[in-house]
Amino acid sequence: MEIQRIGVIGAGTMGNGIAHVFARSGYSVVLCDVEQSFLDRGLATISKNLDREVAKNKIAAEDKDSALKRIQPVTDRAGLAECEFVVEAATEKFEIKSEIFRDLDRLMKSEVILASNTSSISITKLAALTKRPERVIGMHFFNPVPVMKLVEIIRGLATSQETFSETRNLAVQLEKTPVEVNDAPGFVSNRVLMPLINEAIYAVMEGVATPEAIDEVFKLGMAHPMGPLTLADFIGLDVCRDIMRVMQEGLGDPKYRPCPLLLKMVDAGWLGKKSGRGFYRY
Numbered sequence: 001m002e003i004q005r006i007g008v009i010g011a012g013t014m015g016n017g018i019a020h021v022f023a024r025s026g027y028s029v030v031l032c033d034v035e036q037s038f039l040d041r042g043l044a045t046i047s048k049n050l051d052r053e054v055a056k057n058k059i060a061a062e063d064k065d066s067a068l069k070r071i072q073p074v075t076d077r078a079g080l081a082e083c084e085f086v087v088e089a090a091t092e093k094f095e096i097k098s099e100i101f102r103d104l105d106r107l108m109k110s111e112v113i114l115a116s117n118t119s120s121i122s123i124t125k126l127a128a129l130t131k132r133p134e135r136v137i138g139m140h141f142f143n144p145v146p147v148m149k150l151v152e153i154i155r156g157l158a159t160s161q162e163t164f165s166e167t168r169n170l171a172v173q174l175e176k177t178p179v180e181v182n183d184a185p186g187f188v189s190n191r192v193l194m195p196l197i198n199e200a201i202y203a204v205m206e207g208v209a210t211p212e213a214i215d216e217v218f219k220l221g222m223a224h225p226m227g228p229l230t231l232a233d234f235i236g237l238d239v240c241r242d243i244m245r246v247m248q249e250g251l252g253d254p255k256y257r258p259c260p261l262l263l264k265m266v267d268a269g270w271l272g273k274k275s276g277r278g279f280y281r282y
Helices: 013-024 036-055 061-069 094-107 123-128 161-173 189-205 211-221 228-235 237-251 260-267
Strands: 005-009 028-032 071-074 085-088 113-116 136-141 150-155 177-182
Touching (some): 005 013, 013 028, 013 036, 028 036, 036 061, 036 071, 061 071, 094 113, 094 123, 113 161, 123 136, 136 161, 189 228, 189 237, 211 228, 228 237, 237 260
Parallel strands (some): 005 028, 005 085, 028 071, 085 113
């Protein structure tokens, strides 16, 4: 089946970025979210990011207009029924994703691949909720999606070679660099990154150094483009907490326990850049 029409569930930071790159690459996109206001905000972000690409001469002004015209916003998942490939980019909670996958399995044609942009949740568990486990795969994009080249392509236990190859080829069509990863909590990126961020938060909590000092060490000493605490604010501290909990539960090792300061900040609503305050103010 030739893939021309893409469904994207979730118009938040990752979802609108995924819709952006598919539309920019010539695919028709059905962007689905539960409220029109979420879709309006997501489309406004896509428009702004396309304007930035025009300003940098990465695309022409007419390319922006045609990309936006390829995106159809819907609040009813039934609008996804004619898509040939679907990417779920909802909140990083298993109960939310599991409901979506059950519903997509009911709605979509049996040959349609169901991909998840999850950053830590088991693809095997999501696939087991469907009648097409061989057609379920992880397609983990990185933020900001229009800029970052990497896509982790995650095989569930039942994912077929055909599904993997089709998804990998799709990533290449988006001018991304796909990297094959087997299913495990946190995959590769967050399995390594999140404990680093968590340990940096412990260093703040224990008074070892300020957030500014810790970030400076990583920028100047390890040549990271941004420090781990700036990155945590950018990802969202609630997302960092959720990923740590997935790894703690999935791997059963106490070293993945979220730092108490991280939990306290999330409870306070200090979620990072998106809330205006995290380790820094925005």
